[in-house]
Amino acid sequence: MTTIFINIKELLQTRTSTIEKVSGQEMKILPSIKNAYLLVKDDEIIDYGVMNDTCFGIADEVIDCTGKIVMPTWIDSHTHIVYAGNREQEFVDRINGLTYEEIANRGGGIVNSAEKLQNTSEEDLYKQSKKRLEEVMQLGTGAVEIKSGYGLTPEAEMKMLRVIRKLKQEYKLPVKATFLGAHAVPKAFKNNTAGYIDQVINEMLPAIANENLADYIDIFCEKGYFSIEDTKRVLAAGKKYGLKPKIHVNQFNIIGGVAAGVEYNALSVDHLEVISDEDIEILKNSETMPVALPSCSYFLSIPYTPARKLIDAGLPLALATDFNPGSTPSGNMNFVISTACIKMKMTPEEAINAATINAAYAMGISESHGSITVGKKANLILTKEIPSYGFLPYAFGTNNIDSVFINGKKI
Template sequence: MKILFYNIKELFQVRENNTSILKGSEMKELPSIKNAFLVVENDLIADYGSMENAPTDFDESVDVSDKMIMPSYIDSHTHIVYACNREQEFVDRINGLSYDEIYKRGGGILNSVEKLRKTSENELYKDAANRLEELIALGTGVIEIKSGYGLSLEAELKMLRVIKKLQENYPVKIKATFLGAHAVPPEFKDNQTAFVDEICNVMIPEIAKSGLADYVDAFLETGYFTVDETRKIIKAATNNGLKSKIHLNQFTAINGIEMCVEENVLTVDHLEIVTDEDIEALKKGKTIPVALPTCSYFISIPYTPARKLLDANLPLVIASDYNPGTTPSGNMNFVVATSCIKIKLTPEEAFNAATLNAAYALEVQNEYGSITKGKKASFFITKPLHSIYAIPYNFGSNLIETVYLHGIKQ
């Protein structure tokens, strides 16, 4: 099946194959073709160019007059498998409690753990599938989903099986991450060392054997897991053939980034608090920084100093962090908008951070993240727009009209 998309007002993120991750000022450019065509053959991008060169042989055609095409968003950091919303904590924060105070009262992540352990796999699947369907309509075509609300081997496997079922049932590319070290569960309350040992010696080997996870994560933060504990977890992951992606610097900078770079961690995520030493450490390695600006928005914490990272010629990825506590939204259009409005990324930088660079954060850069011959035909068509800037500018509107994933209209 060959589909011709014609009269595209502007086709964005058009790249030659093997474009490297974009760093610093390279992120300013978002290559596009105006008045373009795009040919999709089965699930792949087969051709593209200016309308005057559009082919005449095809099985189907789609008129894209006045509308634009962008490769699907890649959301490299989410927690969309969870049991209940945490609206009460939201109101508690409005009334003055901090995220940390709520956690210390047994709320926060532990609130979600208690609920998830009591919820059936089917129920979890149904809720996560509903969330995923909403995200597909909002333009996400590749997503990472973490466990981390089970905190026992059994409950973590339950979450990972839900993710596997989503992988089987949806045309979205999904990467799964085991986040056993998200918080210390009640049964290990007085023995955090034993919990870390359990993660390293029991959970990671079992989960690696199950094939249910692509990555391992940990919450490296004051009051959660230390640099040394996280290093142990990363090493256990490496020994079991899994790379790591680490939550850190959300509230405090405690030299976690330096360790993560030393251990060749794939991404470091959050980075609301970043020191000059952290930037120097990132410059020495390949670890990719990931900002989660809608988390800052929702719980009123500082925004990642993105400009400082770009000025240091580092790459940048943006992701949603969709979870019931700090970011109950996975709308990547809003992530792009927040990046522009609050951390002063230009729209070009924000779209690069949410597509091409984000593909590197999930190691799917050979298949997704740009309009490139041979990559998967996963993209969205906008409503009629004056310019692509409308997506961050009209931050409260959904300007996506149609979504194609792997060449199929959703």
Template sequence: MKPERIDLLIHNIGQLVTMKGSPGPRRGAEMSDTGTVSGGAVAIADGVIVAAGPEADVRQAVAGLRTERTLDAEGRLVTPGLVEPHTHLVHGGSREHEYHLKLQGVPYLDILAQGGGILSTVRATRAASEDQLYEKARKSLDLLMLFGATTVEAKSGYGLTLEDELKQLRVAKRLNETHPVELVSTFMGAHAVPEEYKGRSGEYVRLVIEEMLPEVKRQGLAEYCDVFCEHGVFSVEESRQILFAAKKLGFGLKLHADEIEPLGGARLAAELGCVSAEHLLAATDEGLRAMRDAGVIAVCLPATSFNLRAPHARARDMIDMGLAVALSTDYNPGSSPTESLQLVMTLACLNLGMTPEEVITAMTVNAACAIGRGDRIGSLEPGKQADLVLYNADNPAYLPYHFGINHVDTVIKRGEIVVSGGQIVQ
């Protein structure tokens, strides 16, 4: 149905990355097809894209309609809003006090076994009030938006009691209601075995299955369930039990898989039909092929590998074997304390072997599919939500090439300008 007016017409775009095509994720060679046009424009009405493409075509499509506002892109690059499919946004405290251990080469799982790592953040999160958690998370969400994110996944997992997990999820719900950025919540009560259950992981798994999952579902606080499947955390069988119970309750499934050891998480993600498997630094070819055949999206987290000085996920191999790859900051207080999606772009090119075009695909349409939003965000097409980013750059390669700064000039969410001139619009 043709609108009565155009609320916003963005014109004089240098390169417009549309990502037009199938609403599903791009795989293999498809990840290089970004649907980029030169000399583009985008017309928006009621928060939805009316037309996007060459400027002459867009102007013809909206001819005769009153235009309320125009925005001259001044030759800038424009992409769909960046989608962040994996964060631990809501948490208390920080972990710079462990930095010296990391610099000395103490392994991540050893720090966790000593009561540090995730368990340190659990103590800080339990001690924090809901308002304190909200304010801290809001500041990080502001930064994510300033770096171009318009939709963000947020996991719990730093409470590890029913009430503290619910507290984290309530904060995410409140942010989704008050912040311009759209949040997708994931319950991750199985992020670690809490100190009070040390040596009794089976009992904690039962608590997650019998008490936490049903209550989170009853209150409608999460869409997905995630588990940290790793040696010293949750075994493949424990992860299977939790995710199977979550699936029966109607949760979508995600999995922290094969991050440190090739435990078999990738195969489990394929077996259970997870929407995505995350990390995958140690995933085997067999596991990756199983994911490919099951349609599981590989979410790679190069900032985490960089910060842990660990081997990187084999994104180049994944793409070449036909997997759909998405990218994320993995924002969290321990292994990846950064909100910069543009840093991730650079690391993905330099350390994962991805091209700039593949990176943009991984941060838009593929990331949207990794959180079940591929039908309404991730590309610039008529009928899609009007989430866009305008950069102080004129082509995609410039973003990872000129690293260490923020290239974002303007962010538009649901047709509203929320960042302008690199500053949040109040």
């Protein structure tokens, strides 16, 4: 089955060679073709270029894109979309003056979500999660990483990872599973963080590896959660099972998480709302992708990742949602790119690069996704009629997506 998209106002992120990521000044450049066509065979991009007479009559299906933009789908490399219920009450508590930290110290936060999830059946958890996945796909997300970490017991962590596996099986978009057993210390291990880390390493990890339930390993490296020592123990253990790290660091405090991530060759270090010059130097000498989560900063009213500082230092940057019930109850990548432009002073080109090709790198799929390249999967966004691609971040809150294609098929 062949499909041709014709009269495309502008085809974005066209890359002739398979690049892995773009860094620093390169992020300002978003290659594109105006008045373009794009030819798809089954699930793959097979050709594209400037519109010409040969475009007519060569495909089984023709999609007229007059006035519309075509681009690769958003790639969301950091989410927690498998969770139970919500934390609306904590949202109101914060409005009334409590901080995120104070709520966690009172037994709310991640352990609150864990209690809810432990009392939710696998079937119900799947139903709640698939609804969120379907919603974000309609908003243009064509690949998603999903973390465990709201189980905090061997049984509940496995339940989360099985739900992620089911999502992987039922939906056509790439889904990567990350084991985040060390997300918070559960009540049963109060004042015994080392004991919980032992359980993560000695009980959870082998069982997860045995069922091949995870692609990556994560830990919340932060004051009041897990130390650098805990982080290194977990990452070393994950490595034995072939799990590359993608870790939560520098959300509230700089405690050395970036250096630990780079030391263990992390695919990405995520959050970075606070970051030191030393961290930037360490990242410069690494293959690790920094990932910013602007919706989290928006929702918690915490600093935004200093994107300008990172990009101007020559680093790459990816953007993701962090969709979760506590700090970011939104999986809308369109809002993420708008917020990155508005609050972090990224240009539209930088934000689109960060949410497509660099995001693909942060998920380990840049060989097959993240750009319009011959041989890559046809995961595409077709916009509504808009004046230019800059309109996407500019018109924040407006849904400018006409349709989304996964593996060449409209969803």
